[in-house]
Amino acid sequence: MKPAGSILLLTTLTGFAYGLLAWIGAYACLGLLSGATPLAVAGVVLGLFLASLGLGASVLHLGRKERAWRALSQWRSSWLSREGVGALLTYPIAILFAVALRMDGDGIPARVFGAVMVATSLATVFCTAMIYASLKPIRQWHNSHTAPDYLIYAVFSGALLFALLHTVLLGTPGATGLIVATTAAVALLAKRAYWRHVDAQTPLASLAAAIGLPQGAEVQPLDAPHFTENYVLREMGFAIARRHSAKLRRIALGLGFAAPFGLGLLASLAIAPLAATAGALVCTFVGLLTERWLFFAEATHVSALYYGRRI
Amino acid sequence: MTMLPKALPGAKRLGLVIDLDTCVGCHACAVSCKEWNSGGEAGPLPDYDRQGPKPDGVWFNRVHSYEADGQGCSRTVNLPRSCLHCDDALCVTVCPTGASYKRAEDGIVLIDPEICIGCKLCSWACPYGAREFDEEAGVMRKCTLCVDRIYDRNLPEAEREPACVAACPTRARHFGDLADPESRVSKLVASRGGKDLLEELGYRPTNKYLPPRTATIAAEPCKPAAGAAGGLGTALLKLVDRALSR
Numbered sequence: 001m002k003p004a005g006s007i008l009l010l011t012t013l014t015g016f017a018y019g020l021l022a023w024i025g026a027y028a029c030l031g032l033l034s035g036a037t038p039l040a041v042a043g044v045v046l047g048l049f050l051a052s053l054g055l056g057a058s059v060l061h062l063g064r065k066e067r068a069w070r071a072l073s074q075w076r077s078s079w080l081s082r083e084g085v086g087a088l089l090t091y092p093i094a095i096l097f098a099v100a101l102r103m104d105g106d107g108i109p110a111r112v113f114g115a116v117m118v119a120t121s122l123a124t125v126f127c128t129a130m131i132y133a134s135l136k137p138i139r140q141w142h143n144s145h146t147a148p149d150y151l152i153y154a155v156f157s158g159a160l161l162f163a164l165l166h167t168v169l170l171g172t173p174g175a176t177g178l179i180v181a182t183t184a185a186v187a188l189l190a191k192r193a194y195w196r197h198v199d200a201q202t203p204l205a206s207l208a209a210a211i212g213l214p215q216g217a218e219v220q221p222l223d224a225p226h227f228t229e230n231y232v233l234r235e236m237g238f239a240i241a242r243r244h245s246a247k248l249r250r251i252a253l254g255l256g257f258a259a260p261f262g263l264g265l266l267a268s269l270a271i272a273p274l275a276a277t278a279g280a281l282v283c284t285f286v287g288l289l290t291e292r293w294l295f296f297a298e299a300t301h302v303s304a305l306y307y308g309r310r311i
Numbered sequence: 312m313t314m315l316p317k318a319l320p321g322a323k324r325l326g327l328v329i330d331l332d333t334c335v336g337c338h339a340c341a342v343s344c345k346e347w348n349s350g351g352e353a354g355p356l357p358d359y360d361r362q363g364p365k366p367d368g369v370w371f372n373r374v375h376s377y378e379a380d381g382q383g384c385s386r387t388v389n390l391p392r393s394c395l396h397c398d399d400a401l402c403v404t405v406c407p408t409g410a411s412y413k414r415a416e417d418g419i420v421l422i423d424p425e426i427c428i429g430c431k432l433c434s435w436a437c438p439y440g441a442r443e444f445d446e447e448a449g450v451m452r453k454c455t456l457c458v459d460r461i462y463d464r465n466l467p468e469a470e471r472e473p474a475c476v477a478a479c480p481t482r483a484r485h486f487g488d489l490a491d492p493e494s495r496v497s498k499l500v501a502s503r504g505g506k507d508l509l510e511e512l513g514y515r516p517t518n519k520y521l522p523p524r525t526a527t528i529a530a531e532p533c534k535p536a537a538g539a540a541g542g543l544g545t546a547l548l549k550l551v552d553r554a555l556s557r
Binding site: 006063068076084139210213226228254302306307 | 387
């Protein structure tokens, strides 16, 4: 599948954003934010800003950008529509949460809105993941790893932003350094498990089945319908050399997960916590973009079978 | 409305039956489709870089040719590929806007170009690669089963069939109601063992493909002419063969 920059930005930035909002909501809900209202408000502002950037990037992907609002209508069947509804719902809830926190501290209203914010943030990430997980022709997406993985990466990257805000505004990372290291380790294991899973998969169908011949018939392409690329080949026939993907997987693992794991540990030991968390954030952003690029580039689509591609 | 419609009692399931035995891969169906839909209600169908090195454009029908192995000798199988108007059309349910829909009355899957936002998700959901993006209009396009022809009362009744069917010089394409077991197309599917493409993916396509027939002309192995075996002539030929092979 062709990795489109707008979609890479959407899924990565909303992961950071909704992960951050979920952590702030959870902290508030547990009463861990008493006296740290500026931290929570800054988190809400940053989270909504990054989510808006991601959603804005996704609108750039559309052929008819001015009609983007129509995407909210089919929430009964479409995960893309549900993602839009979840994203829009999170705005007023996050704002109500911040207002409640400012007006009467971490009382019941702030805690309730915090809990709802956790739910809508994670639900939005889940909907994003289900857009991919529900696509039956793509074996690398249509599996039981995709949805939990997106949630794990969001919780991890959000923890990193939260750690940075915590360190900047409160002067100490507190428990967030350890949270970053733990979630980074979980994310690393999840990504490795995903790659093991997709590497062991067999193609969803054979060319014989694609043209209605009996299973086991040997079929090879003879003449393609057209000499140049068309939309189907550009969009669904994107292929990446295996040695490139191996290299990029190492980069994604190293920068996206291993580096923040180590730097998170440093921060938790109070060794240059600000530099460590800031460095971890930069590494993770680049690493997660690489990981997301691979998520698309390594995904194969059944329709490419008709052109004799490996799927 | 992107929920799939509930099957109405007695509703039609209009679709195509394509005979892979008689299709000669001439692309007449594809060209005729392009012609009709460039000018018809669905038009225009864009072309990009028409005279340049990389001509490209939107086609609703693409004809592939394959070499299939069977019983000791290979054969050519031509496969016209277009929308199969599936019963479980994932391209419809993933649509966030309701632009992609399946008609309850005849099962035709269509796109409303006035509502489509061009998110391309429907094309990802189709395992047959049947949807192509219109870069000029910014919306997705697909086969309409010539919905603007098959119901057109201004046309003589015999011409109320999709352009691809009308154009096929070998009559490899058949159009009809696959919900009616007594229809000509349903009988054809039953008698020839019509197949679903990619059946294991579970999209339950309406269009069916009739598999190539197995060869029925079995040639007798060549027998040596009577009296040719043995004798002086054979000995002489062997001698010549040996001399030449040296």
